[in-house]
Amino acid sequence: MSQKCVRVLIVDDQAPFREVARLVVELTDGFQVAGEAQTGEEAVELTRSLRPDLILMDVNMPGIDGTEATKIILTETDAVVILLLSTYEPAEYEPRAAEAGAAAYIPKSAFDPDRLEAAWHNAMKRRSEAL
Numbered sequence: 001m002s003q004k005c006v007r008v009l010i011v012d013d014q015a016p017f018r019e020v021a022r023l024v025v026e027l028t029d030g031f032q033v034a035g036e037a038q039t040g041e042e043a044v045e046l047t048r049s050l051r052p053d054l055i056l057m058d059v060n061m062p063g064i065d066g067t068e069a070t071k072i073i074l075t076e077t078d079a080v081v082i083l084l085l086s087t088y089e090p091a092e093y094e095p096r097a098a099e100a101g102a103a104a105y106i107p108k109s110a111f112d113p114d115r116l117e118a119a120w121h122n123a124m125k126r127r128s129e130a131l
């Protein structure tokens with residue numbers, strides 16, 4: 001019996017990073033891209049319609065930013081894991097990510113299949129321990 005594929009929504013206002021994120025997801029066993037969004041508002045709407053398992057959310061976007069979109073999404077569903085990504089320093093953004101309810105903060109420079117898998121598995125472990 002094959003394990004369920006993790007459906008990922010990629011949210012970033014920069015097309016080049018969305019392409020990189022898509023490649024990372026496609027190279028990670030058990031993960032697939034469910035959709036892409038360019039804004040926080042679009043992320044909220046697509047989460048409602050696509051119901052992804054995981055959202056890769058950029059922090060800094062026009063309109064509502066990634067931390068605000070994360071808060072909105074998590075008030076509507078607890079069935080999604082959100083990872084915040086940015087070029088900013090982890091020391092500054094890890095606390096903001098946690099405060100917003102994100103499972104983790106990953107610097108874009110460190111984002112790769114291993115980091116994606118580890119963040120997903122850590123989030124799932126925390127979720128099962130909380131039950």
